[in-house]
Amino acid sequence: MTVLQIVALALVAVGAPAVVAARDPLRQAFVASFYGLLLGVLFFAFAAPDVALSSIVIGSVALPTIILLALAKIGDKDS
Amino acid sequence: MSFLPFAIAIWIFLVGLYGVVSSHHLVHLVICLSVVQSSTYLLLLGIGYRTNGAASIFVDIPLNTKAVDPVVKALTLTDVVVGAAVTALLLALAVQAQKRFGTVDPDELDPLRD
């Protein structure tokens, strides 16, 4: 295993609990966006540039936006 | 060491599952579900990886270069995109739950109400 792979794996292994631990969905949307970026780096290290591209576009742009829009609709009276 | 990617896939799966079990907010739950889903990407790509293998894109490398498995990558790549659409559907259901029941806490949703 290369150093890049190990570092990327470690970052993803830390990123996943961070997403779960962010209990406020608004904050979680941003943490999840970074997590998507980390996944992109990991996939790139695993010699999968196609998957990295779609993970970065989806994970760090499309999905957080959809989450933010859903939250705007729900309103944050619970938090 | 060669088990590390698989171990981390298991770790991410369980961490995400814990989030789903302990969630107090439907949106939080849906995002945790997408974390669970991301563990499958890691698992698939980890299975198909070959040490020092190139990405299977033969534009400027000779055809007999050692390359990683393209099938798992094709599977993962479509699933990343389709999974996002399914997540959006789940979020729409959360919006609907807020509208119908006035809450997004799974504990307060009563299947028998309404």
Place this chain on the structure above:
Amino acid sequence: MSAGEGPARRRDSEISFATRRRLFLVSGAVLAALMTWALAGMPAFGDYHGIYGLLLNRVAVPQEHATNVITAVNFDYRGFDTLGEEFILFAAVLGLALILRERRDEEEGPPDDDAVGRQVSGASVAVRLITVTLVGPTVLLAGYIIAHGAITPGGGFQGGVIAATALLFVYLGGEYLALRRIRPLPLVEITKATGAAGFVLIGIAGLIWGVAFLDNWLPKGTPGDVFSAGTMQLLSVAVGFEITGGFVLILSEFLDQTIVLRRRRGARSG
């Protein structure tokens, strides 16, 4: 983790939050053990010997004239799987539109679930200029990624999402309401439907040309050319249309939900 106390009011039949967590810790430990056991039987990381994928790596370029084997797998060798994936997306977007549109009809009463008195300031001139300027390049990049799917990393799936994010620039620039007035929503739906139907039709056209469903029936060109790999490029464009249409529809359904509401309240108070 800050999670701890459950909600105050709870029905008698339900288990408490602490019990649920204990239950999860036990079953999660068992699940982890089982998964570790299962995955320990796998070939070690980096030592994959699956013959199918490695064979495709060798034959895809000479056979299909596509230098990106992943796209060749997606749109040729396992095109039928992609058809299935595509219809999952289609069904998901359809379901989302149904769920959110039902809400739009219910919206007759005063919207009580939005922040009261929230003022939305318009975008500044700089933001507006930058975002509107970026719309063109974003669509261009998406087109490039879709068109070169068979050659370099990319294809209809990634390019489609990139194209849909152009809508976000429009929203950021504060031009969404303007866009909404001129946006032909049926056109978006038709784009999405054309993408989905195009995939099937290109496959069926293969039957007319005397090859199998979704088989490559166009001239394959030189590997590395934009006009190479035959039907793969067409299928990539069809998927690009479907994904763009699908994500634009998802985003605009949510945007309509928030923005239309906001505007309606503004009209009432102002």
